[in-house]
Amino acid sequence: MTKFKVGELIKRKTIINRPKGYCVVVDKQGDNYILYNNSLKCMQQVAIPVINGLYTSVVDDGG
Numbered sequence: 001m002t003k004f005k006v007g008e009l010i011k012r013k014t015i016i017n018r019p020k021g022y023c024v025v026v027d028k029q030g031d032n033y034i035l036y037n038n039s040l041k042c043m044q045q046v047a048i049p050v051i052n053g054l055y056t057s058v059v060d061d062g063g
Helices: 048-054
Strands: 009-012 022-029 032-037 042-047 055-057
Touching: 022 042, 032 048, 042 048, 048 055
Parallel strands: none
Antiparallel strands: 009 022, 009 055, 022 032, 032 042
16 A cells, blocks of 8 residues: 655654654655655665555644
8 A cells, every 4th residue: 555655755753752764755666665865865765564654744734
């Protein structure tokens, strides 16, 4: 199941209050997302279930 759309900004879920990892979904190829990892400044290919479980959408609250 694809949860995120190409171009969407996503962030790593955290349990404790610490900096989150941000990525942009660049593409979807087969069972993988292609992400641009803003922290590492690189492209990564990651399985869709992994991203769906560990990441959430960044929502602009208008503030």
